Amino acid sequence: MRRLISPALATAVCLTVASLILPAAAAPKAKAHAKPAAAEKQSTAVRGGPTYATRDDAMQFADEVAARRKLDPEWVRATIGGARMLTNVPRLMLPAPKGTPKNWHAYRARFIDPVRIAAGVRFWRNNAETLARAENEFGVPAEIIVGIIGVETIYGRNMGSFRVIDALSTLSFDFPQAHPRAAERQAFFREELESFLSTESRTHEDPMRPLGSYAGAMGMPQFMPSSLAKYAVDYDGDGRIDLVNNTVDVIGSVANYFKAFGWKRGMPSTFPVQFDEARLQKATLLAPDIVPTFGADSFVAAGAVLDAQAASFKGLLALIELQNGGDAPTYVAGTQNFYVITRYNWSSYYAMSVLDLGREVKAAMEQ
Structure with a gap:
């Protein structure tokens, strides 16, 4: 994807994301859309300003998406119209002030600690067979997959508490213009919002239920909607894709993502x-x-x-x-494989954290 976004800074409220449990095949078209639930009935994790129902730019975008994707215009309008502007999210997207020193040692310490390493050992032991299978089929080492999931969500512990529809709508229509790449980033989030709406329409789930990071990333691996649509796989063959509760699908999807971006089997990072x-x-x-x-x-x-x-x-x-x-x-x-890790998150600091966490967990496993 892109670009994928950095690990969620959202609070640790880990709730089931209903629409991340996707049918492996397209749902029957005869089934009616789930109607967006009323805003007052949503999770208490939702905090924000007014809805987008009265915003002309949001409703115009809704009509354009409906036409492009051949979706029900009323459903798209109701869904975007029910989203709330998250007043604290735009500032979270602003880069650090110029001159702010970067510090690899401090960055690393955020992700490589005893708690995360111990959780990684448990995850690896509980999913050893699936990790070995994914490594054999995709060529992606178990420690890389374990490193990604650990850095992103501490193995599902911190998957985010923002409504995805709110986060994506906020960044689509109220992206901070002070950002040096505001136009490019806003366009990206509009594409992600469109992808999210397309998936929600296909699966007939309530689009107001999914929770994720403040940037709209979802599930244990924190996939953005377009990555979910392109790279998530039904790795246990049960007919659905679940990136929240099913670690088999999570492992297979992460490995598939890396393979799609050019991971080379056996190459050092x-x-x-x-x-x-x-x-x-x-x-x-x-x-x-x-x-x-x-x-x-x-x-x-x-x-x-x-x-x-x-x-x-x-x-x-x-x-x-x-x-x-x-x-x-x-x-x-x-190497090329280091570059592939940065396709998950465009940061060399992030990629090194993934590598180091995976190595530390592997070392703890061997002990």
Whole structure:
């Protein structure tokens, strides 16, 4: 997806998300849509301003979606019209002020701790057979899948308490214009809202019930609606996709996502790297950001020092810089598989947290 969004900062109210339990095949068209429930009957997790029923831009968008997707116009209008503007969400989307120092060590500490590691061990033990199956079929190691689910929701403990319809509508119609990429990000959330409405219409569930993060990400793996539609799989073959309660479907869906974005079986995600300061062309190595660009030979020619395994690596590499506030940055050489992890969340800090959590859980398992 995209882009996927960062781990939910929502409060830890883990409720069943009815419409994340999807039929594996399209539902019968003869079944009537579930009517959106009245706003006053919704979860107490909903906090916000007025509904979008009186907003001309929201109702115009509803009509456009209905026409594009061939949905019931009244149902789409009622659904968007019943969404509430979440007054605290727009500010959560603003980037940190310029000059705010990044700190990899502090970031890492948020996700690699005894509680999350212990929960990861339990998750791995309880789902060892499915994780092994997914690794065999998709080529994605168990520790990567375990790392993702642990960073995102602590294995289902923190799946978010915002109504998805409220979050997506707020970011579609009231995205903060102070954001440097406001137009692009608002367009993205409108696409996600449209995808959510399309799925809700197909499954005939109440669109007011699903809960997720403040950005509309859902379930244990925090899939955005478009990712849910494209990559979620019925991995246990029971005829439905459940990313809230069914860890088999969750594991299969995460593995399928990574495979779809180009995960390479058996390829390391990172290699250690040091520098020959006399030859170092750090600006050249950092210019492509995290996109793998350099062969091992050109990487070394620009002043990087690699171990034997990395030096013989046949794929492309990127220099990954993780800043540590006022201390010296941390550097690794990232491969295509490191880049794939950032397709889940566009952050090298996030990707390193996933890798480190998976490694820590695996080490604890082996002990």
